[in-house]
Amino acid sequence: MRFRTVTSPHVLLETSVGLIMRRVLYAMLPGIVALIWFFGWGIGVNLVLATVVALLAEAAMLVMRSKPLASHLGDTSAVVTAWLLAVALPPLAPWWLTVIGVLSAIVVAKHLYGGLGYNPFNPAMVGYVVLLISFPREMSTWLIPHGLGQPHTLTLLETLQAIFGTAPISLDALTGATPLDVLRTQLGLGLSVTEIRNSPVFGIVAGHGWEWATLGFLAGGLWLVYIRAAAWQIPVGMLSGLAVIATGFYLVDPQHYAPPWLHLWSGAAVYGAFFIATDPVTASATPRGRLIYGAGIGMLVYIIRGFGGYPDGVAFAVLLMNIAAPTIDLYTQPRVFGARQR
Amino acid sequence: MSAWFPFHGGVKTVRHKTESSQRPIQPGLLPSRLVVPLHQHVGATAKPMVQPGDRVLKGQMIGQADGYVSAAVHAPTSGRIMAVDQQPVPHPSGLPDWCVTLETDGEDHWIERKPLDYRRLHPSDLRNAIRNAGVVGLGGAVFPSAVKMNLSGHCERLDHLILNGAECEPWMSCDDLIMRERAAEIVAGIHIMVHVLNPHQVLIGIEDDKPEAIAAMNAACAGTGYQVCPVPTRYPSGGAKQLTKLLTNKEAPVNGRSTDIGVQCFNVATAYTLHRAVNHGEPVISRIVTVTGQVAHPQNIDALLGTAFADLIAQCGGYSDGVERLIMGGPMMGFALHRDDVPVTKATNCILAASARELTLEQPVMPCIRCGDCVDVCPADLLPQQLYWYARAKEFDKARDHHLFSCIECGCCSYVCPSHIPLVQYYRYAKNEIWAREKEKQQAELARQRHRARMERLEREKQEREAKLRQKAPPSRAELVVVPGTGISERNG
Numbered sequence A: 001m002r003f004r005t006v007t008s009p010h011v012l013l014e015t016s017v018g019l020i021m022r023r024v025l026y027a028m029l030p031g032i033v034a035l036i037w038f039f040g041w042g043i044g045v046n047l048v049l050a051t052v053v054a055l056l057a058e059a060a061m062l063v064m065r066s067k068p069l070a071s072h073l074g075d076t077s078a079v080v081t082a083w084l085l086a087v088a089l090p091p092l093a094p095w096w097l098t099v100i101g102v103l104s105a106i107v108v109a110k111h112l113y114g115g116l117g118y119n120p121f122n123p124a125m126v127g128y129v130v131l132l133i134s135f136p137r138e139m140s141t142w143l144i145p146h147g148l149g150q151p152h153t154l155t156l157l158e159t160l161q162a163i164f165g166t167a168p169i170s171l172d173a174l175t176g177a178t179p180l181d182v183l184r185t186q187l188g189l190g191l192s193v194t195e196i197r198n199s200p201v202f203g204i205v206a207g208h209g210w211e212w213a214t215l216g217f218l219a220g221g222l223w224l225v226y227i228r229a230a231a232w233q234i235p236v237g238m239l240s241g242l243a244v245i246a247t248g249f250y251l252v253d254p255q256h257y258a259p260p261w262l263h264l265w266s267g268a269a270v271y272g273a274f275f276i277a278t279d280p281v282t283a284s285a286t287p288r289g290r291l292i293y294g295a296g297i298g299m300l301v302y303i304i305r306g307f308g309g310y311p312d313g314v315a316f317a318v319l320l321m322n323i324a325a326p327t328i329d330l331y332t333q334p335r336v337f338g339a340r341q342r
Numbered sequence B: 001m002s003a004w005f006p007f008h009g010g011v012k013t014v015r016h017k018t019e020s021s022q023r024p025i026q027p028g029l030l031p032s033r034l035v036v037p038l039h040q041h042v043g044a045t046a047k048p049m050v051q052p053g054d055r056v057l058k059g060q061m062i063g064q065a066d067g068y069v070s071a072a073v074h075a076p077t078s079g080r081i082m083a084v085d086q087q088p089v090p091h092p093s094g095l096p097d098w099c100v101t102l103e104t105d106g107e108d109h110w111i112e113r114k115p116l117d118y119r120r121l122h123p124s125d126l127r128n129a130i131r132n133a134g135v136v137g138l139g140g141a142v143f144p145s146a147v148k149m150n151l152s153g154h155c156e157r158l159d160h161l162i163l164n165g166a167e168c169e170p171w172m173s174c175d176d177l178i179m180r181e182r183a184a185e186i187v188a189g190i191h192i193m194v195h196v197l198n199p200h201q202v203l204i205g206i207e208d209d210k211p212e213a214i215a216a217m218n219a220a221c222a223g224t225g226y227q228v229c230p231v232p233t234r235y236p237s238g239g240a241k242q243l244t245k246l247l248t249n250k251e252a253p254v255n256g257r258s259t260d261i262g263v264q265c266f267n268v269a270t271a272y273t274l275h276r277a278v279n280h281g282e283p284v285i286s287r288i289v290t291v292t293g294q295v296a297h298p299q300n301i302d303a304l305l306g307t308a309f310a311d312l313i314a315q316c317g318g319y320s321d322g323v324e325r326l327i328m329g330g331p332m333m334g335f336a337l338h339r340d341d342v343p344v345t346k347a348t349n350c351i352l353a354a355s356a357r358e359l360t361l362e363q364p365v366m367p368c369i370r371c372g373d374c375v376d377v378c379p380a381d382l383l384p385q386q387l388y389w390y391a392r393a394k395e396f397d398k399a400r401d402h403h404l405f406s407c408i409e410c411g412c413c414s415y416v417c418p419s420h421i422p423l424v425q426y427y428r429y430a431k432n433e434i435w436a437r438e439k440e441k442q443q444a445e446l447a448r449q450r451h452r453a454r455m456e457r458l459e460r461e462k463q464e465r466e467a468k469l470r471q472k473a474p475p476s477r478a479e480l481v482v483v484p485g486t487g488i489s490e491r492n493g
């Protein structure tokens, strides 16, 4: 009788790349539900459109690179990239914006850099930054969240018409600035933080509607950390980095610098900490390195928000720290078992 | 002792121990033919002492220990030598090795067994006796015990003597059973170790999923001062370094030995065979083997060395359906064999006939997504994904700088890898490549030294010839001085 010979171990944990990716998708659901509740169908349409484009682009690239379609499409990593990007797009973003963003992410940032596991930059954030730089106006046209006195709630049909460029109604009355936008422009006008924060746009903590989405992403993110699908060091590092630097400035001059809780709870801070920065491929891979990597992102986010040209800085901060990840890894190797204690 | 010191990493695996641990140890049936390998231990192959046609008695030495790191091999029963030649053996390489084939006569006739009074013997005589009795580590590493019972200046006396009864590999239960059934003999073996090594403390580490073994060992240790220490069930708690850390919070240094930190570690079954060898004059001719998985009656068998795997499987009622792989050792670190006509050796702690149900079917290998799961579970605190990267890119120097040689090949990283990368395979490959290159370099260095020595000799001879010639021709008034090595002569004065 002859038997097959394969190397040990002969048993493996039931896990796969696909499983990890699908868990990320599940974890995004609470935040997505909140976004749809406050910003309407547009978010959902964007998600579906991005998913379809991402899968098609992924399949095309896999065929071109002659990789097995089944296992690589089945890992759902393209869908994760699509969702991560779509959630960050304005709810009524024209269809071509989503398409360009997804193609930049999947074709350029992922496959032209070697495909899954080899891309040095977070694909979703590459797509986002491409759009932000090329189409700043379209990227900053956000809907006024539900419950903040918009004159009209768009139906699904109207949303589709708006996204595919055949809107019968003018959208201008429905759109407004995001809380971080407001903060930025009004600080520029010389108003104090207290005055600015009286605007209803800021809701209870950090933006009407937005804060609930943040809560949703926090819940999903904590679940990811709990089941160890995301490394805890990265969100902890990033949020602490942001909190520390924001607190410092706030203590120096509370009228010029927004309080730390506003920074933590607004924009893409929580979403970025749990979902964007934790993309393992582009992050640091050592335990200590991940703390440093996260903290670096947190601080850069604050610097870009406070002193850069954009209201939020998560995408840029993540990309900048992506570059630093290999170096961080090199200098944060764990102490090997039996090596002398440092 | 209830406190233990956790080691980093490790995994919770499936257990599957009860399948084989429910029945008492069964004596092995006497087969008509035994094939006894001469290389069942780490170190030099034993030198054969018999020829075809010789009659041997049970326990008679048939292979002599060859040097310091080696161990003797004995006839497991009485009979006639059929052959001394190369036969298939259970080894990952699949290559045949030197074996003595014995036709058994069914009489099981012992040699004269001479118990030793170890308290009266000089330690080096005792060690010789242990080497000649073929005592080696039975946990699977098969390192000659006589060598480990010599501290030879590494430390004055041991702080801790550790007995390894953790048995963390799934499916395996041979150590569990030997502790349950032969605790008193194990303790008798520990007495011998204590006599030679003189430790401050004796700690017996057992995973806490073996309550019967813990109870039996506790009872046997009563009044001896030896401590039975239950440790949490977490693979690889039975790794010598991990168990040492668990019990003493000490880490054996990188590139060092456990004796550097005053610790020596033996398997419980080794202590048992030591007792049999010293107190009963019985060399190591059998061992307990767990036969489990897809066989009709999984159980532990006290099998004669040299018994074919197939005979043991038959004794357990034969294969059930769908056996895919035959594994020697546990599923985490054991290796798959492609045939079952190979003999039991001192390293055979477990034979696992695994079907698709026990195994994880082969999954498509995906690229590394740097998720770091492997880092979290690595008990050696390495960066497995980085080592994989370097091994794959053949950057062996970098792999070594990242402590490739601290990898204990436990398989935890492969176990959790979501991309199903056979990581351990890459580490073995890289280690082998580095060893091969090292050897090549040494040989080149040797050749260079030989060449240099030859050139120097030729030069010297040439100069001597020249000097003789000059002596014959009368020198002019001034002395000629030869500047050594240059072939230039200068006039002096």
Ligand code: SF4
Residues within 6 Å of the ligand: B367, B368, B369, B370, B371, B372, B373, B374, B375, B384, B385, B388, B413, B416, B417, B418, B419, B420, B421, B423
């Ligand atoms: S577990 Fe596998 S995929 Fe994850 S970092 Fe390690 S090698 Fe890469």
Ligand code: SF4
Residues within 6 Å of the ligand: B377, B378, B379, B380, B381, B382, B384, B406, B407, B408, B409, B410, B411, B412, B413, B414, B423, B424, B427
């Ligand atoms: S096989 Fe080596 S690298 Fe992998 S977990 Fe074990 S010690 Fe670490």
